[in-house]
Amino acid sequence: MTARVPDGARSTAAGLVIAHGLVVNATGARRAHVVVDGGRITAIVDATEPVPAAERVIDATGRAVIPGGIDGHCHVAQTTGPWTTLDDYAVTSAAALWGGTTTILDFGIPRDSSETPLAAARNKLELAADSRCDVALHGSVITWDETVPAQLDALAALGVRSVKMYMTNRGSTMADDDTVLKVMREMVRLDGLTYIHAEHDAMIADCTQEHADAGRTGIGHLHETRPELAEEASVREVLAMAEYTGAPVYFVHQSTPRAVDLVAQARARGVEAHSETCPHYLVLDDGVYSSRFPEWYACCPPMRSPETVEALRRRFAEGSVHTVSSDHSCYDLAQKRERTDDIRQMPHGLPGVETRMPVAFTALAEAMSAAGTGRGGGDDGVRLLERFVELFAAGPARINAIPGKGVIASGYDADLVVFDPEEERAVDGTALHMGTDFSPFEGMRLRGWPQAVVSAGRVVLDGDGFHDPGPVGRFLARQGYRESHQAAGASGPGTPHALQTAGSGGGE
Template identity: 70%
Template structure:
């Protein structure tokens, strides 16, 4: 058997979340086998990419994607082939999807196993979150089975009454089980009674079209739900992760909990960092139908400040691939239209552009943290988020200066629009390597076929301890 490396990425500036170095990255059998100082000769390999003058970063880990998602009568139009291809186009080499029961007949375990089967068509690696809507005596056993499958997180919604919402009793019981199983509780935090009442008030006044979405889901609803959930997490001792936070108040509540010793994390999304509620007064407000909605320009600026100071731990896409025909069926009534935005492909340039609005305070290392390293570490995804010996050979030769204007019709997400259509963004992938194979370069996309692996995740605290040991003393090159 030949020991000649399959690929060397030579002479690049390797940027991890904890620092950078000039190095040759040696790749064999889908793994990074060595990093060699760039002052040394380039090792012989079957193929060499010269990255002189360019940045080499870990492949992105998108911790929040919805693939082939069924919600009521709507189904997103993508499949794993489509979404994983779009992810790779955007420099993301691992996606984490959700197994959410589509109705009362589908159990949490069934939902995850169904997604795991669908993921066989993925072009990149896939991990999964579970989801619980209602508690019964089988849930502890189901969560044990999910943990055995390598699914170590469970999502619950505090809103969407009658569909995906979990009540407080269910949330507390699931949190206890996740502590027992060394898992992580994911929370979509919006206070359902406030949202239900506010939405009904608007409907009674005839203000229920898409142009009013942002007024029906106030910031207070998000922040009260975060506060209540943090109390439940403190009571149970459960680590908790809040998806798509949109307000500085919500992020501050998590920061305050962390200062008291709680294990709590804040995620936001690219659209909440860059778009504001004036979008609902635009010619195409349906492009921005998501929950929570866009916030005021002042709130967006304050949220971005939290990103700059490190209070936001990950930036995920919350990718949901509906098209405009689905969005436009019921723009007259936000209660009857599908919510969610396509974004797995644009997560890299939108996040980088947002961070680099203040380059004096932010670095590429900061970008790597929220784009790749943080999502991998917090979600206990082994082998991801770092360019280092023994890690998976997922990396991006990244051009921090390349600027493009987004054309939503020419992206690869299986839909016909993007909320960033016409927006100038900086920081795009030039070369993408996934599992040691070049999937994107100057010649275009090279479809690797359905080679994506299901990634079994580690226990939350087990992984955190192991990662702390690794990054506290990175191997010399």
């Protein structure tokens, strides 16, 4: 429900007020009115006070107001080998907004050996000029040479303060151990964060070859060729390198509880390590590979056993997992089905930036309910919302050193979601907005959907539908990892750099 003030009152009115909602941060919640002006939150007013005058008022009675989501792991317009995802920044950023995510982090991954890490990142920055939401970027290094340190310096100067490396995918994106160790040392020097795709390549190559020798290369065998032990062995090895170099490290898409436990154990001895998981590892198990459409679930790591999924959900609920990201990769079914006969040749990755909110919230609500800490009412319901905000927005902002994000407080960016934790909908992949023709969550009834979304002070989603803001997204130059953590709470939020200059009509 919205209301507007008379024209004569607008000179003293704020641009927007979200009134009477339960304002939820990771550290607490209260009923309040959120006042927005000039793209920033300007005040939080207790709900017992009158609603401040505004050009527009959104009534959030009975709903939560949470920070806009930050998806730390998206692949937009990505080429890997012969495959290119079908989305672009205009499509993916709009889909993110539909799903309550107001900031995405993409990767500048070299397409092949002819593209340098710096060139890959600059290419993504040019493409990101079409984004509807704010964008930050990770770099990527595949092969070490004498130019890499200077390239990492240039990336840091641009505000790209993290680098992803793959421990598998030999012949395409894999970095060898020497490269990983050297990049970690450089990231310590540059106060950056090392992102890692952890799967032990030798184990996977051997296991895949055994299956190929037996004629078992179809998609129905994907989960058999990438065992849990391969992920856990790689996590253990990378943690040792991080401990040796002193490098902060972030593990993407962890799919097993033992991988999460290894990170927790390392943190207990002082290693700066973080665990990310993805929605699909929380609600799908390896039974999908014997379903009617197994190609819908081609991703790496693959889905795990029901027992593993249940144990991972417990870690997710109790706080051992630090962020939930989509790992969005937008292929369509035609691409998926071109080589279902050979998992070594088909594209891996799932569309998910739009469905991250309801899938993750449903999994968290169910897991916390099973643990007796989030049944949906009273203090339990508030704890559930606070934990969700930490995973969905606050944790990704803090770990990735993105200033001004992930918190509802005066001075922070006006990225806000009016959120109904009780609304339940069934997923219809054809009705989503991600530039593909399926969803791995097709038909699932999920709880917790955005009712309204505000991005940089603009209402982009409400009861009237989606309001495309155009290519207004900003590139977010990130702070140093330790610099940000040391300064937390000591200074106000920083100011992101504009992707577009004032008055610009969009990218070239």
